[in-house]
Amino acid sequence: MSELSHTKATFDELRSRRNKGFPFAVRASGGVEFAFWLQWVVATVVQCSVLIFLGIGKLDGDLASHYRLLALFSSLLAIPVFALFRAYSIRNGYLVGVARVLASWGTLIALLMFIAFATKTSDTYSREVVLQWILIGFAFQALAFVPLHKVLRRMDRLHRFANASVIVGCGDLALTLAVKLRHERGEAMIGLVCLDGDQPDNERPHTPYFPTLGVVSQLRSVISENSVSRVYIALPARETDQIEGLYVDLLDANVDVVWVPDFANLKLLNHSIHNLGGLPAINLNESPLTSYPGGAFLKSLMDRALALIGLLVLSPLMLCVAASIKLTSPGPVLFRQKRHGWNGHIIEVLKFRSMRVHDDSHARQAKKDDPRVTPVGRFLRRSSIDELPQLFNVLKGDMSLVGPRPHAVAHNDYYSDKIIAYMARHRIKPGITGLAQISGCRGETETIDKMQKRVELDLDYINHWSLWLDIKILIKTPLTLVSKDIY
Incomplete structure (x- = not known):
């Protein structure tokens, strides 16, 4: 308990400075x-x-x-x-x-x-x-x-740091919350308080940073002895009666009480909490385009402005690519494929044709040394130049510069019942590039695990979306254009 004593001494020092008029x-x-x-x-x-x-x-x-x-x-x-x-x-x-x-x-x-x-x-x-x-x-x-x-x-x-806090709970959620509060928010998290009878004294989790201070029946004394100003309740939802009892008991304890619900078994998407006519409403699944309309407008404005500039600047290159495709293999210059867009709507995605004309009813992904890929197409795919016509999709509003990559409808039908929350990646506009692409998840997804990793990154992008994140991804994209995993 020496570290805890040292921490308490630090709290006391800071409190004394505050009481003397320190400008907080x-x-x-x-x-x-x-x-x-x-x-x-x-x-x-x-x-x-x-x-x-x-x-x-x-x-x-x-x-x-x-x-x-x-x-x-x-x-x-x-x-x-x-x-x-x-x-x-x-x-x-x-x-x-x-x-x-x-x-x-x-x-x-x-x-x-x-x-x-x-x-x-x-x-x-x-x-x-x-x-x-x-x-x-x-x-x-x-x-x-x-x-x-x-x-x-x-x-x-x-x-x-001058306001001590404790967590009621000793499970994985409580430990995760303690780490986040201490290291990400810099709060003075002094320890955990377990439920009565949760574990024998000698089996309760105890670390130098987050010691077990006692059980719920001792919570009042823990608050008083450590000058606690905030109590976090990190208990499973099944402990409703316990949570309600804690709330009522702490009403006159002069501490802030914060409940952190345990949604560990749910796949949350851009979750948030709102005040709905005086009632707390928890959004478990919400698209960033509807929850941040101002940000969505600026994202669309940035997408279309940059797409228009890109088309003007890259038009000579695109004309040369179109001519080389036409001269080296029979068939159309552009490849058109039905894919899922925002909220699952079907869109037609444009690409420079990189393969010989063939039956595409099964939408097979390109593999290494794929015989369908033309010599010119191989260069276009390796350099990602074949994706440039999607700037027209962005200008039209079907796609964004940054977002989850759109997959063929056949691929979505295959993976939707094999990967949890797979179709949730369509809660935002698909993009030409994305977090998965700059993180190395490009090319063929021949195994479920590879597609699972890509989906996790797509959902992570949706959960943390901001215009600044889009800009960072756009800046990093040129550094990942040449990849050995692109066929």
């Missing part, structure tokens, strides 16, 4: 919101100051009304954009935080340019002022972000 500005409740709005206010002051300074300098002391309007629009539009990218999250490291600020600022500038183009007001702004504002504005925002982010992270860490 980041609260457990609302700390994320406070950090965001503080960073936003600072960033707004910085970027508006830069714009005003540059505008006045260019216009000899008189700031035109359209520059004031630009400052107002950029400030307000920054709220949803920076929130979407989680640019000001205190969970970010410094480099990741600056990168997210850069991505947010770039997206904000792109939206402002689109608005200026659509309203035909771009000519009213000095290109010199706007370009300097973009570069200097980001530089100053980054310089202001780093020290403020450091202070907020330290305040958050001290606050979390």
